[in-house]
Amino acid sequence: MKTHYSITETPFQYRQLCWFCGEPKEFLFAFPHSKWLVLDCVHSPIKVSACKECKRFASQAKVDSIWDVHMHVKQALIKHYHKDLAIGLNWTKEELEESEFEGGNFEGFKKSAWFMYEVAKGRVSYQPWPLIVNGDTLEYLPEKEAFMFDGMRYPSIDDAILHYVQVFDLNLHFFKQVLARVGEAKFSSAIRYARIYIAATPQEQAIALRSLS
Numbered sequence: 001m002k003t004h005y006s007i008t009e010t011p012f013q014y015r016q017l018c019w020f021c022g023e024p025k026e027f028l029f030a031f032p033h034s035k036w037l038v039l040d041c042v043h044s045p046i047k048v049s050a051c052k053e054c055k056r057f058a059s060q061a062k063v064d065s066i067w068d069v070h071m072h073v074k075q076a077l078i079k080h081y082h083k084d085l086a087i088g089l090n091w092t093k094e095e096l097e098e099s100e101f102e103g104g105n106f107e108g109f110k111k112s113a114w115f116m117y118e119v120a121k122g123r124v125s126y127q128p129w130p131l132i133v134n135g136d137t138l139e140y141l142p143e144k145e146a147f148m149f150d151g152m153r154y155p156s157i158d159d160a161i162l163h164y165v166q167v168f169d170l171n172l173h174f175f176k177q178v179l180a181r182v183g184e185a186k187f188s189s190a191i192r193y194a195r196i197y198i199a200a201t202p203q204e205q206a207i208a209l210r211s212l213s
């Protein structure tokens, strides 16, 4: 049986944009995707606008709702652009401008780095507009709560943790334990603390954790 997809209504100001990331749209993404069998889709089959890259990521998501697809796309963007996103984790714009990345091989990096960072950050943080089908707004049912940190919106705190662990090469288990002790509100301090102990032995890390409690 052929699935009938409803095209979601797009507010005028967004009509040229990708629903996932806010870049110019190129395609319509249909969900549930014909490639995967989705048994528990909580909403009617729909189509949303997407850029080429988000459509590719979205098509790989084996999930039950468009909201989960959204989460999957954001996670894929974070993973794909982790080097660009790392720019803003290592420098401020001013620091990068005043850095000694001058001349020769570094010139191109210095010119494009901040721009690449801002584009990637903007796409990951982009919040989609409400989905309206035949006049009804689809209820937003996120499985996890988004996490805001340092101007970036992560699909969940777990995604922020994984991103920082990857960029700073932190020990995941140790960082999670630090965070559990100091609390989410001190995410920034937890990162700095965990960075001090990157090369520490398990014993040193255990002592470091004890000193927090």
Ligand SMILES: [Zn+2]
Pocket: 018, 019, 020, 021, 022, 023, 050, 051, 052, 053, 054, 055
């Ligand atoms: Zn996109």
